[in-house]
Amino acid sequence: MTDQTVSIDAVQQMLADQNYVCGRALATVVFLSLRLGRPLFLEGEAGVGKTEIAKAIAAALGRRLIRLQCYEGLDASSAVYEWNFAAQMIAIRTAEAAGGADRDMLKTELFTEDYLIERPLLQALRPQAGGAPVLLIDELDRTDEPFEAFLLEALSDFQVTIPELGTIHAPEPPIVILTSNRTREVHDALKRRCLYHWVDYPDFNREMQILQARVPEASAALSREVVAFVQRLRTEDLFKKPGVAETIDWAKCLLALDVITLSPEVISDTLGAILKYQDDIQKIQGSEAKRLLEEARATMAPA
Template sequence: MNQLPASIDDTLALMDQAGYVADRSLATVLHLALKMKRPLFLEGEAGVGKTEIAKVLSSTLGRDLIRLQCYEGLDVASAVYEWNYPAQMVEIRVAEAAGDTDHSELSKSIFDERFLIKRPVLQALEPSLAGAPVFLIDELDRADEAFEAFLLEVLADNQVTIPELGTVKAAEPPIVIITTNRTREIHDALKRRCLYHWVDYPDAERELEIVRRKVPGAAQRLASEVVAFVQKLRADEDLFKQPGVAETLDWATALSELNEMALDPDMASDTLGVLLKYQDDIERVRGSKVRQMIDDIRKDAPHQQSMPAV
């Protein structure tokens, strides 16, 4: 288990150590969340690196990563705990066969912790030799509002109430990272319990550094042109879904696997399905539009070449 970063610069260094290219504003709020032991609420478009932040913290701090992937219909049994009913039934039958008919004692026996199946929320509150785990509540906006309301007790008091057992409280608060893609608004009551940060698309310089680190096999010119193309798409095109950093990395990797050294209009059109995920967006961009965008990028080539190498 590693020590928590003592400053914003240490937090930046910690992220850099894991290959995550963070800006100072993100490092600042992350440092405060760790220092103040408050949940960090990360909002932003899909593919900008929100989930990766929790993974980086887990690996660099040497903490367990416990992930709760949210979805519509998520309930307490899937997220927090449930009882092992088959094992409880076996216990009841064994007790009955032995002539034990004291129902009060039997009830205490079957609602024992050994029959408790612990789900991510409960796991995150348990003590660990590695220190408090990193608890990732991913894509909270996909869960129902009822489950969001349930989380208030967990986030406010680091505890869960189990009717049959009582209250389970964490000896040390977990490092909580909550992400949302903003498909719906999260209630203010939950946000107030967290520190907040909007994770935006990176600027061209930072995105190029990310590509160079994550796709080291990509030719320098290809990496620069891929980033410039994606940046231009986000700025100039009215797309249904703009490509995130994850899609930029996928596209750079795909073109590198095809031994491309620079953006070729035909190859770029043929591989747009790696970058864009909706047919209307692909049709809007492919063909002559791709060629025009690449020509425009190359007119700005001196600017692209001036970007610092990593």
């Protein structure tokens, strides 16, 4: 434990110093994860800040961030290691050209760490300058159950086995953060190994704090309008509701256009910054944008 992680308040301040604004509930589960050495499993809609918290923790603690981006078909070899076949073939051809190559000796030499390509899980088990790294296993719900089962074993003992080299064990377990957009349910056995937190959309005041931290050059008046409109937009029946990431992107786009205050025309022109599906964009354009803006202003929290 460091001064930055000695208490829940210290963790909350540590994240705030990295421009990551969070509530006490999330700060508490991060504190417990760091204190107990337990993986942290974060679920929530895309764009609510699950990935960013891993980046903030790594930056605050001065640790290396190792990211395993999950996808359909991801297997253990892609996540842990693979052999550099091209380099091995060159070594074989070189030995053959030299003549008198001992096959058994050559086989032993080919399967050493010199020819090993380390993937994120194996990298996270290696000693790192500055302490154990932060291992981000991002969008776990995109993988399938066999990979989940492998991951369950790897995270239980923080070790992996490479048949040619043996078992590699982490001298110091990494700080593990897993995220899921909940496109499917992750197996309970894996969740039981982790501390869990649902990362929800922030309320108006917290989203204002986030926007002020990430886009400080935006005026308070424009920030309030942006947050109020996005908050109102999330109540609509949309295929994909905008996350905090979209709020930040939209504010930056408005600044680039020298926008001082929102208007239906500006909203229609920049909807692509906050909505990512054409059906959603068509639904909000024109008179609908004007209606939502008026309702957002009517419910805007007082300055």
